[in-house]
Amino acid sequence: MSDAQDDELWGSAGNIQLYASYDGWDPGRENDPNPATGDCTAAELEADDACNQKGVRITFLQNRVNPVTGVPEIKYRHVLLGWTYENSADHISFDGLHASEYPIQKGVHAGGIVWYGNYLYVADTRNGLRVFDMRTIMDLDPDGDPGTHDAMGSDTDGVKTTANVEDKTKVGRHNNVWYSFGYRYVMPQVAAWKFRSTQSNPSGSYACVATGAPKASYVSLDRSTVPDRLLMGEYCRPAGGYPSTGRIASYPVADLEQRSADVPAEGWANYLPMTNGGGQGAAAYNGTLYVNESKGTDEPGNLWRYGWNNGALVQNGQAIKTARGAEDLYLDRGMGRLWSISEHRPGVAADCTANPDPLRPAGTDYCQRVPYAHKLSWLTAQP
Template sequence: MNSADHVSFDGLHAAEYPIQKGVHAVGIVWYGNYLYVADTRGGLRVFDMRFILDLDLDPDADPATHDRMGTDTDGVKTTANVEDKTKVGRHDNVWYSFGYRYVMPQVAAWKFKATQSNPKGSCACVSTGAPKASYISLDRSTGPDRLLMGEYCRPESGYPSTGRIASYPVAALEGRSADVTAEGRANYLPLANGGAQGAAAYNGTLYVNESKGTDEPGNLWRYRWNDGRLVQHGQAVKTARGAEDLYVERGTGRLWSLSEHRPGSDDDCKLNPGPGDREGTDYCQRVLFAHELSWLDSRP
């Protein structure tokens, strides 16, 4: 219901300002009927793939006509507006959808029980309390299947944490009836400068993407477990600038990732081409790429 007690819907909101004014979705896993979305300070949001709604607010395919939607459940006749992409839901008897046709409702959320003490507006982290949910992946390397989730941290004075990583059994998350305890992979990442933006596990190896921003290529690290601790396995493999989440495509033996930076998104990515230069620079283009796992595992 909206503030006028009309049947409606609304966009998702979260307190991320000044880093993000809305929900900061930083990773997605589709498992069974559910889509799990990591929300930096909010934990996990859960969406049901079986309930994707076709709003069809523009049945005549002419955005300018503002089609009639008929009589709503409260007896009021409503219209639609798909031109205004700043609103969602029902406002003054007009339906909006941010300009989109389809909506998928959030059906649940997982919140950390501990207090979120990480400072807002900063990438620094404390070593206690609720972690940030900065990236997730599906871990099928051991049974039962788990969601692997970690936090992005940049250590600074008073905030030494390099980031924590943990796993949660998907079956327990699907139950949504009791607390779910982090298990199996609860650890601090052994990254001197932090910066982990993605992790995935396969055949006993934990792969972690370390972003170095736009300044230089990132690092792809490999770790093994030894007496409950993460131990570095081999040297870092250079990867894309701003490398983020990781995904194991088991059927092909590939480890997929993507980079976040784009021209104009950061000071180092401003478009200032000189005479004869093409617009932009290579390292400021977003890319989707994959590593062969067999090649990665053969690196020294």
């Protein structure tokens, strides 16, 4: 919420926190080449909720005091993100933002999001940014009773539609009924920003090249500059003759909101000076660029600090050890904290619970996913 408004409050709703997650299980998307998952059969798709990769959802969370009881409580709502298209009946429909849908979408897993004003910006690895509008959230169950299948109004051609949030196996518009994998709320995509150059990074590889469009691996907001800027960077794993360690650049948000003409990279535009790991997330504040570098699961990651001098990134101080699998960065201005989350989950990486490390204390697991924060004042004081 520190990003959405300059005063860090969303009107009478106060302090709202926003989280992104995605369903990457991929048994039912078309033409899945992975033999370990494959495609679900038509019958399984109709009957089994688990056969549908639901894609990206956003969770709005509000810490508040109950107006009736006076007791503190947490309220939250899940909102499914959808990209719109025109279906075979010439009506607008939508599908989920999938991490792997062949050949339509690849790599949309909400690795970075920014809520700024009415807009939500979502990093799309192979394309750029997808844009969503908080003012166009669809409520497919306005009376709060899933069994009533509420009326959703009529099209310009007079065709009436209804909604069904009980059937969790469908998404979009089918026979004039709106489906949403069972979610009550859907936020459709309203725009997209794509890189002008063709992306020449090898598909399916974490290595990067130094020419062409970068990958949009993560995104953050810098409100300490004039104008406010979005920072976007790419995760790379330098190896095999690919020279790029990852590019990072900033873009004025006001220019992006115009949705027209080219928006040139400015400010932090540069290559990250890393050689052994990949930049997983970056945030800038008051002239300092913070970058999380992942070192895999066998050792803690590094948090780097850089300044900008004569058109180049200059390292400030030593690397600060941080979480294993350190991910994207988010700066909470009011709290003065730099937030992140560790990436790995138990039993997946080879050196996690599957092969316990004898050097780790008994009963601990460093591969848990954990949100954590560094105080900016503490970071500034480090050598």
